[in-house]
Amino acid sequence: MSGTSSAAKSMNLTLHVWRQAAAHAPGGIVDYPANDISPDMSFLEMLDVVNERLTEGGQEPIAFDHDCREGICGSCGVMINGAAHGPMKATTACQLHMRSFSDGDEIWIEPWRAKAFPVVKDLIVNRSAFDRIIQAGGYISAPTGTPQDANALPIRKPDADLAMDNAACIGCGACVAACPNASASLFTAAKITHLAVLPQGQPERSTRARSMVETMDLEGFGGCTLFGECQVACPKEISIDAIMQMNRDYIMASATKVELGEWAGSA
Amino acid sequence: MTITLDAKIPAGPLAGKWDKHQFDMKLVNPVNKRKFHLIVVGSGLAGASAAATLSELGYNVSCFCYQDSPRRAHSIAAQGGINAAKNYRNDGDSVQRLFYDTIKGGDFRAREANVYRLAQVSVDIIDQCVAQGVPFAREYGGLLANRSFGGAQVSRTFYARGQTGQQLLIGAYQALEKEIAGGGVTMYERHEMLELVLVDGKARGIVVRDMVSGEIESHTADAVILATGGYGNVFYLSTNAKGCNVTATWRAHKKGAAFANPCFTQIHPTCIPVAGGYQSKLTLMSESLRNDGRVWVPKRAEDSTKEPSQIAEEDRDYYLERKYPSYGNLSPRDIASRAAKEACDDGRGVGPGGLGVYLDFADAISRLGRPMIEERYGNLFEMYQRITDEDPYTRPMRIYPAVHYTMGGLWVDYNLMSSIDGLHVLGEANFSDHGANRLGASALMQGLADGYFVIPYTIGHYLASNKFEPVTTAHPAFVAANAAVEERTRRLLSINGTRTVDSFHRELGRIMWDKCGMARDAAGLQQALELIPKLREEFWRNVKVPGIGAELNQSLEKAGRVADFLEFGELMCLDALQREESCGGHFRTEYQTADGEAMRNDEQFAYVAAWEYAGEGQPPILHKEPLAFENVHLSTRSYK
Amino acid sequence: MRRLLLFWGSTVGKKVVMAVTGIVLVGFVIGHMLGNLQMFRDAEAMNNYAAFLKSTGGLLWVARAGLLTAAVLHIIAAVQLTLINRAARPTAYVRRDPQVATFASRTLRWGGVILAVFIVYHLGHFTTGTFHPAFSHRDVYGNVIIGFRSVWVALFYVIAMASLGLHLFHGVWAGVRTLGLQQRSEVPIQRTVALWVAIVVWAGFTMIPVAVLLGVLN
Known part of the structure; x- marks a missing residue:
């Protein structure tokens, strides 16, 4: 039985963790031993064990964001040994298991770093900039009511699939964290693409692209230089093809005259 | 104060009740809507859809969630799909059949009228979500795909890969963010509700903790809507997110909201x-x-x-x-x-x-x-x-x-109002539609039905039918609630014992799983009812909560939630003990047929068990809302 | 005008400007390289080619102005984007391991700086003659041969052309993608195109100083 009988092979690790008491407090790396760690633990369960021991020893546990622990809520996310969400492809920190590490390893754990994601405490950052990018136009205006029958609008399967690929974004911020420019292009582009390939998304397509791109800039994210780090870090494997779509839509939108008031943009 | 349970089910034939009720309900004049301030606690499918829709209607809404963004509520983790009686497969589905399947699936312990309405609005939900851009799975012809789910012989489940909950929530979240941008909704992320405030017997506000600064804040409103999810984490191990908790509903319960069928949990x-x-x-x-x-x-x-x-x-x-x-x-x-x-x-x-x-x-x-x-x-x-x-x-x-899911929750009437005036409860947090067992792909349906299509009507009726004196946070009721929260926080931090919060939570979870889990019996439940108070006593004597109140303190957050689970667990066991029958998720080993199937007792237990809080140290009071089945025949469930 | 300013104000707009000006400059570089290869025919061919370019008169100045504008816009956008990108991460990671970023993409900015220095030197070297030991306005062929007899000068050219190659490898690819010109595909064709453009341009330019040093051209 692979993977289920490995409790015996427990590991001893050394953690180097960023600790910072509050947003404006100074921070630094603090070392902690993490002994008797089972390879079947998730990365966050390993942190739970360390925290339990810290608490029992009268120290403050390491603060980190987490919630669903099944890779879909997007709450968790830390830099693990210099990679967003750690070494496994298409895997959030909560789904990363300790079998990816070996006995004696040293693990560096840091918060996402971006001007637009200020540290709140320890490994927790404020990602509300993402919400504001969505507010700028990441939606289809369809107030609750009685729209037409759902099947009145057939959508080609490839379009629906492409929309879904991009809608799979969990808003964790790994793309920003991994980008050498701390750019939010992949996040923004994924939403633009999700809505741009659906017929329902057409009426607001131009205003959406302009407004979201400009909000992304105003929030203090960097620009895209196509390093490709974001799509590797993305736990949902969203392709940087989305960024091409965003640029195309933005160029088209800039060439189109926008009626006054139609555009709730930031400028 | 004693509770009277009036389900306020409209008269008339089942199929026409909701239509008739929609017409009978009072409306709020459009220009007056913005004068009403509503609080929505929770931003999952029910909360986000309600907050967005109420704001679209013109109400002034404040929405609270404990996560760092409303997009992270645990509805996001639902995988399989959402039911709707669209009959797109031409396989014999109908509103009547979805209604019947849900009532039967719930082992005849849900209200007919609520369930029928749920089946009726299910079709509107799909239309609404498609209009928002939810990328449901499609056939090559471009039309929507369906799959089958447990407990149904028709294919009525709509899905978006294995991420249906995520896509529906993102749809509601985007609608919510649009309203936030438009100023109709004020969003409070990383805020946890710790108390409900009543003024003159009406829910008029809440006390919350800002989880970043640690500040205890009061917020006033004309009505409060709880959409705070279920209490599955009383078992410690569950499929719920780590943060899911009973605190908001439990606090409301202690202020007078009846808690219905807490023992109905889904495994x-x-x-x-x-x-x-x-x-x-x-x-x-x-x-x-x-x-x-x-x-x-x-x-x-x-x-x-x-x-x-x-x-x-x-x-x-x-x-x-x-x-x-x-x-x-x-x-x-x-x-x-x-x-x-x-x-x-x-x-x-x-x-x-x-x-x-x-x-x-x-x-x-x-x-x-x-x-x-x-x-x-x-x-x-x-x-x-x-x-x-x-x-x-x-x-x-x-x-x-x-x-996985808890069918029990705060008792609500047909208008989704609890036994406290003005306190409305939506989604998994209420008890209303799933009886003793929920069918797969019905939780998403209920959350969105409540938020998009029920509460926007019924809240208007409540607001139009009542007079609201202005209140401020200086009102003695708010001052007292605020002080109570401060005191509780101070107490948790001052114990400085030797055991971590998680160790208490794990121990409680083990008791609940062993004694009140997949199979229950009177002896085990009685043991649990002795063990839980002891554990609670030890908690308040020996828990260790490091740090201070005026900071981001995850240990303190957990401690408050576990303290409430330690009270709530006892009510669950009491409820399981009084229900001397087996039905749905509630299986009492004493009540089974010779071949091990659940044995329901319709004569004695065809009721909703709604518990009233009677005060510290007092046994809770059981109220029974009888369930009348006029449109379905009470039968023994058979899936053979 | 407002729309144009907004466009230029955004990071996407600046990237588009860089892509468009980059394409202009790539076009020039390829033409320039092809022209340079006249060196391998004989001195007369090279000098005739140079004389032909000069004879176009006003047109030459229009082209020069266009190229200058493109280069200036390209550089301004690059500098501004670099500043924006630096500011976007005020606190560096203690440890960061790039996963896929290529050497070319990570050295793009320094390569650009080398190229800018090179262009100034190159203009002074072969166009105005300011930095040339024995400059002749008529004998372009001779200028090249004499110019590259200095090992250091030739080496600088070789290094500069290597950074041009790397710059093109990431730049051509990124430029095409930035403009969103290609349809989706698993292995983007621009990667291959960019690689060949980079190799051909690098080889075409590098051949000349190397040939002079080796005595093939004299």
Whole structure:
């Protein structure tokens, strides 16, 4: 039985963790031993064990964001040994298991770093900039009511699939964290693409692209230089093809005259 | 104060009740709507859809969530799908059939009128979500695809890969963000509700803790809407998110909201089994897997430690197909879960501790080919492999039941108002639609039905029917509630004992799972009712909560939630003890047929058990709302 | 005008400007390289080619102005984007391991700086003659041969052309993608195109100083 009988092979690790008491407090790396760690633990369960021991020893546990622990809520996310969400492809920190590490390893754990994601405490950052990018136009205006029958609008399967690929974004911020420019292009582009390939998304397509791109800039994210780090870090494997779509839509939108008031943009 | 339960079900034939009621309800003049301030607690499917819709109507809304963004509420984790009586497959579905399936699936412990309305608005939900851009799965012809789910013989489940909850929530979240941008909704992220405030018997506000600064704040409103989800984390291990808690509903309960059927909890049959003592949560594998997977255990206990490939076909017991030939692997959740438990109790369980059964895709892969299975379940298979390090394409999955959903919740009337005036409760937080067992793909349906299509009407009726004196946070009721929260926080921080919050939570969870889990009996429940108060007493004497109140303090957050679970767990056991029958997710071993099926007792227990809080140290008071079945015939559920 | 300013104000707009000006400059570089290869025919061919370019008169100045504008816009956008990108991460990671970023993409900015220095030197070297030991306005062929007899000068050219190659490898690819010109595909064709453009341009330019040093051209 692979993977289920490995409790015996427990590991001893050394953690180097960023600790910072509050947003404006100074921070630094603090070392902690993490002994008797089972390879079947998730990365966050390993942190739970360390925290339990810290608490029992009268120290403050390491603060980190987490919630669903099944890779879909997007709450968790830390830099693990210099990679967003750690070494496994298409895997959030909560789904990363300790079998990816070996006995004696040293693990560096840091918060996402971006001007637009200020540290709140320890490994927790404020990602509300993402919400504001969505507010700028990441939606289809369809107030609750009685729209037409759902099947009145057939959508080609490839379009629906492409929309879904991009809608799979969990808003964790790994793309920003991994980008050498701390750019939010992949996040923004994924939403633009999700809505741009659906017929329902057409009426607001131009205003959406302009407004979201400009909000992304105003929030203090960097620009895209196509390093490709974001799509590797993305736990949902969203392709940087989305960024091409965003640029195309933005160029088209800039060439189109926008009626006054139609555009709730930031400028 | 004593509670009177009036479900306020409109008169008239079932099919016309909601239409008639919509017409009978009072309306709020459009220009007056913005003068009303509403509080919505929770931003999942129910909360986000309600907050967005109420803001669209013109109300002034404040929405609170404990996560760092409303997009993270646990509705996001629902995988399989959402039911709707669209009958797009032409396979005989209808509002009436969805209604009947839901009532029957709930083992005849839900209100007919509420369930019928749910089935009626289910079709509008799909239309609404498509209009918002939810990328539901489609056929090559461009029309919406469907799949089957447990407890139904029609194909009525709409889905977006294995991420339906995520996509529906993102749809509601985007509508919410649009309203936030427009100023109709003020969003308070990382804020946890810790108290409900009543003024003159009406819910008029809440007290929250800003989880970043630690500040205790009061917020006033004309009505309060709770959409704070279920209480599955009372078991410590569940498929709920780590932060899910009972605090908001429990605080409301202690202020006078009746808590209905708390013992009705759903154990989901297809979760990844526990791997070790450090386990922090359980992961669900969508029930949709049972469309193509076959459940089995070895026929002989001595085979259970063998590799599955070493067990010959004739030595395998496909027990669901054997016991329930007409529904087979698609039997309802409670039945499938209990059957798994029986197999494991029988010594035939597989994997660590013998707590697992196989879910085998070998037949489906040979029949449909691997690419088709990848298309349908690829992401679920990947998730399984990440967690267990086993490849489900070549080796059957191991699954075991886990706590997943709670049908019980705050009692509400037909208008979704609790026994406190002005306090409305939506989604999993209320008790209303699923009876003793919820069918798969019905939670998303109920959350969105409540938020998009019910509360926007009924809240208007409440607001138009009442007079509201202006209140401020200086009102004595707010000052007192605020002081109570401060005091409680101070107490938790000052104990400085020796045990961590999690250790108490784990111990409570073990008691609940052993005594009030998949199978219950009077003796066990009575034991639990002795153990829980003792544990609670130790908690308040010996818990260790490091740090201070005026900062981000995750230990303090957990401590407050576990303190409430320690009170709530007792009510759950009391409720399970008084319900001397087996129905749906509530299985009392004393009440079963000769072949081990649940034995319902309609004469004595066809009621909603609604508990009233009677004060510190006082036993809660049981109120019974009788359930009248005028449109369905009460039958013994049979999926054979 | 407002729309144009907004466009230029955004990071996407600046990237588009860089892509468009980059394409202009790539076009020039390829033409320039092809022209340079006249060196391998004989001195007369090279000098005739140079004389032909000069004879176009006003047109030459229009082209020069266009190229200058493109280069200036390209550089301004690059500098501004670099500043924006630096500011977007005020606190560096203690440890960061790039996963896929290529050497070319990570050295793009320094390569650009080398190229800018090179262009100034190159203009002074072969166009105005300011930095040339024995400059002749008529004998372009001779200028090249004499110019590259200095090992250091030739080496600088070789290094500069290597950074041009790397710059093109990431730049051509990124430029095409930025403009969103290609349809989706698993292995983007621009990667291959960019690689060949980079190799051909690098080889075409590098051949000349190397040939002079080796005595093939004299």
